[in-house]
Amino acid sequence: MASRRSLLATVWLLILLLLTLGGALVEARPSPSSHAPRRHLWTAGSTASVNNGHYAPAAPSHTTHRKLGEKSGNNKAPKNGIQLDVGSFGAAGDGKSDDTGAFHKAWAEACSSAQPATVLVPAGKSYLLKETSLSGPCKSKVTLKLDGTLVAPDDKSGWGTQGHPKWISFDNVDGLTVTGKGTMDGRGKSSWKRSCRTNHKLPCTFAPAALSFSSCDRLTVEGVRLVNAPQIHVWVESCRDVTLSRLTIASPGNSPENDGIHVSRSDGVRILGARIKAGDDCISVASGTSNLYATKIECGPGHGISVGSLGKGNTRAEVSNVTIDGAHVSGTLYGARIKTWRGGTGYARGIKFLNMVMDKVKNPIAIDQNYCSTSDPNEPCERQQGASAAVQVSDVVFSNIKGTGTNKDAIKLHCSDAFPCRDIVLRDIDLKTKAKRGGGATSTCQNAVLAESTNVSPAPCSTAATKDDLVPRGSEDD
Template sequence: MASATNTKIVSSPLLVLLLFSLYTSSAEETGTTLTSSTEEKNVFVLDNYGARGDGEHDDTQALAKAWNAACSSSRPASSLLVPKGNTYLLKPVTLSGPCKSSITFNVKGTLLAPPSRSDWTQDTIRHWIMFQGVSDLTVTGGGTVDGNGEIWWKNSCKTNEALPCTEAPTALTFHQCDNLKVDNLRILNSQQIHLSVEDCANVRVSRLSITAPGTSPNTDGIHVTRSTDVQVRDCAIKTGDDCLSIEDGTRNLHVTKVVCGPGHGISIGSLGDDDSRAEVSGVTIDSVQLYGTTNGARIKTWQGGSGYAKDIVFQNIVMDNVQNPIIIDQSYCDSAKPCEDQESSAVEISNIVFKNIRGTTASKDAIKLSCSQNAPCSDIALENIELKLEGGDGDPESTCQNAKWRKSGNVVPSPCKGSN
């Protein structure tokens, strides 16, 4: 078994971002001439449907018309082009299928959300741009999706506790989309979650640059729920919340070559809120780098829930000044009021591997396994771990409650002294 120090992971986030930039730039095409011949090639150009592209006039209806034309085309493949160099102001919009053929949404310019919250109604407040019920969809192009989210962050109860807690839009939502590819995009300043994959199957997400201020609330980078056979790779994520949040119904998810930070790290959960049942299995997080994040490899569940989180691997991970590098929390509570003690029920956590993990921790508790007395965490493997306290002032520690663990190779800090 290879030691953690032999894991081949790029050590510089700047190098990763440089390679990412070169990769996306080389993939970007030179643009398309806006002539009638484009539709003969089954390319539907947004400007041909009345879009202004000046960032000031509302282009929502133009996009809806272009989408309907592309989606209803009887040719084997259609492409909707958002031209390079223009900015298209869009209010909340749902682009629905099924379509008659495969479709490529080719974003080369910028899609911009409106600056006012009044452009959303109670019915649309959860989404900005949503793709629903579309199979064989590709969203790509090297362009930008800008959620213009500052006004939403200012009015969040997590920014100002005197304000009521309200919902906010997700920038890009994919609902019931099978055989989906999302590749080579810049997603900025979402109102809340940047990209959400919901009730989808066979999904490939790659080469995304996702950015929002570290202080922006609830701005998860990539969110996956109720979806199967999902791959995420070669992404750079800097946000104010989880770089990746993995929730109920996720099965067979593989994440690799992701750079994360700032943010809250990579989280499975929260699971079991409001006494619900949650099921997550077959998750692999591989070759990830985390810089200055609140958490590293994290599983969080609420008391009172049921179900399971199992067959999960966190491996080949570099931590740099991470507050909680390895953490399982079966008593998670994100509520203004203290959560009730509900030890009678818990989401069961089993067959979890933390392997080949190295770097620095910002707190003394580098490994924290806090599990339920009623449903202890079982079959937790700690393999080849080397975590040092940031600044080198002292030694890190580990704490465990109700966790059945085993170790392999060198594990620093020594796991769970005095408990098992």
């Protein structure tokens, strides 16, 4: 009996021992969530590595998936929004094929995008564009990234049958940005030959503006280069809150009516750096413009930096708060100029020309209220004489202007006898003449009322009034 009990006890001990060992083995087995090495599936092109006995999975691919509506090709999405390469819409980029339709398609998709969109014009290619109008409003912000070259056709006949023709125009696009290192070549030579300024026997017509913006608020244009525009290079009209920066504009000095930057009916325009070679005004400020500021301007050849012309055809003009602060003007017809036509009405006031250097400028400082420029025999300049109305010019400052002129008269203030120029400030001016005639630089004035003349050479003309006694205050048209 005792032996049987002893045998049973031994069996129970063995069973307990086996149970104990089995539990330990279960605890020692690695769980699915443990950090023990795993096997990885290798695929062609995998960049997985082994580090201290552990396989490291391949780094995530940087391939960007196309967003909804995005085309194949070079359309990788930027950090915020989508990017649309014009080549994906059929643009050849060979400088010969007509790429206008492709640009319109790319613009339509960008403008209808619910997220910010960039239309890319790749570097290293040339795109031939005919008259191209890109309009809004757009659902989100749009950027035109111009890294390649846009080329206009030589033959521009049939463009803009009504109004002023335009090559590439943007209308009613808020928040637009045009940027890049590319070039716009307007191929304006054929248009210049057909200008009435070049051939007085031809009728006076408008040639296309190269790049124009109408009713575009919060506009930014930076870095691009424009050459050989048929007429105006950059035209800003009826826009608000505009920044133009680091622009390069180049056309021959004899290209007619070939303004660099033309601003009209716009408020809050900033020109922050521009190198301009043109056949007409480097910068022209037309009626309806207020709160314009320009700095770091290189101008020449051309007709200088001008406010005007204003009041042509007995129209009303209004310009206020314009500041040119920092400019180098070289080899131009004028330097700092205000020009108004006889017979016009309205005002040009709050205008400042500051910190300018003149280098062989024919007429460094000028106010001309008797301006007239026409090649039309039906509207000769003589008809402007004797007009009883004028655009009132007042509160004008010329300060810290130095350099050389090629005319003997370095300062010309030629104002209306009916509405003299008022509150003109001349301060810290040093202008010398390179005229071949003997003697130093001089100044001439007509109906100009000086509010201040401090440290000015040549000395202010003796015909300028120094007190407000020509026309009773309040009789002007303001």
